[in-house]
Amino acid sequence: MRARNRSRIAGTLGRAYLAMILLFLYAPILVMAAMSFNASEFYQLPFEFSTTWYERMAGNDAILRAAARSIWIAMVVTAIATALGTASAVALWRYDFWGKRVLQVLLFPPIAIPWLITGTAMLIFFFGVGIGRGTPAVIIGHVALALPYVIVVVTARLATFERVLEEAARSLGASPWLATQAVMLPWIAPGVIAGALFAFAVSFDQFVISYFLSEPGDSTLPVLIYTAIRKGFTPEINAISTIIIAFSMVVMLIAARFTSFGGER
Template sequence: MRAFSLGGLGRVYLVLVLLFLYCPIIVMAVMSFNESQFYTLPVKWSFKWYGALAGNERILSAAANSVGIAVLTTLIASVLGTAASLAFFRYRFRGREVMQLLLFPPIAIPWLITGTAMLLFFFWIGIGRGLHAMLLGHVALALPYVIIVTSARLKAYDPDLELAARSMGAPPWMVFRRVTLPFLAPGFLAAALFAFAVSFDQFVISYFLSVPGTSTLPVEIYTAIRKGFTPEINAISTIVIGFSMALLLGVARFYKFGGERK
């Protein structure tokens, strides 16, 4: 039963909003397969621009940097973040609320300010710019998300399950493998994917911390856009957005965005 139905009008509206959201992305993707570099219509299908990418050293090295930083960010943020959320879950201690509150500035303050502050501070104390500085920044941005996501999963965890398994004679390793891990794994996996996405899609922080020559994919794309439009940017952008969306579908698989199924 529908509580507040707007009938067919509602559906039409929904489709229009989806059109608004996807139209530019689809156009960009289609144009990346267009042979003409002046975006002429009708589209003459070709993989020319994807071929050109394969020979573009700058883009390729930036892509390698992006993936490398994202993988390292995922590993570090997952381990540190999970450890912190375990402490919040298991112990009640003074300063716990303050520490949880401290997770919000990195999310709530505009990246422009966080990014320029990092640039200023890292330069000042001698850390400088470059890939190591970007990694430092990316992990810091990913940490709050990891802690919040894993904490949410831990909150739903019922320790009595372990007790029940143990009382029926399961040895500790079996309790962990068959009860604890299967329950917590989706949360940890979702957190790891979040961390990867935060890093892989991060532009602002990387922009301020990159040095000419060594940057990440979004920074390289931005530089290329400012120089002028070419279908090559469309091609790499299409790959990036396809990859990000696939990643998000992965997150959604393990983490329910839309609330419980009814």
């Protein structure tokens, strides 16, 4: 009797704790979303519903241009990182060769080194070789950050692929390339899609690298927001932030559907 009571109390406490964590994680985001619908420019309470800030945002050329640029850059980055990353993941999975461990370890610096260091290093190097600041530099930087994510996600999916299926296809007369195309690619497709979504999210949300590499007046959305916040923010920034956060969460939810991310199915 006592034991059962105790485990019920533990269960309730556990759930309460989890609820508190979720409150901590989501409260600021919800507050910001709510404030984007508040009429007051200085976040004054009581709350008064208004869509003014969304209307203002829709008329703000700088925000719209930055948003368009961010999306466009993210799409280019996604295409390049997904193609290069998938090719590498397949090669690392299929072939055993000297130095393979080194190549795998080399994927970690872009993730593990603080972006402040990577970003400033890129700035120095790109200036030195004449690429300079601007959209091409931002794309080169974003792809480098997204690549390891794509490779890790696709590799995880490849680990569940049975090599013997390709052998079966070849025993039935398919050339190695046809065997890959007919059997392996359909199998890893969900992993590739998830990798692409991760790459998109990495690029779309990336601030630090973009901050150092974009040309003033020609910046991505996060850089624009940062500048606006430091200059003293307006609720228009609230509106666009709410849209960004909703958008990236949706992208990640879709990505989660394509991976077994988060444990057993």
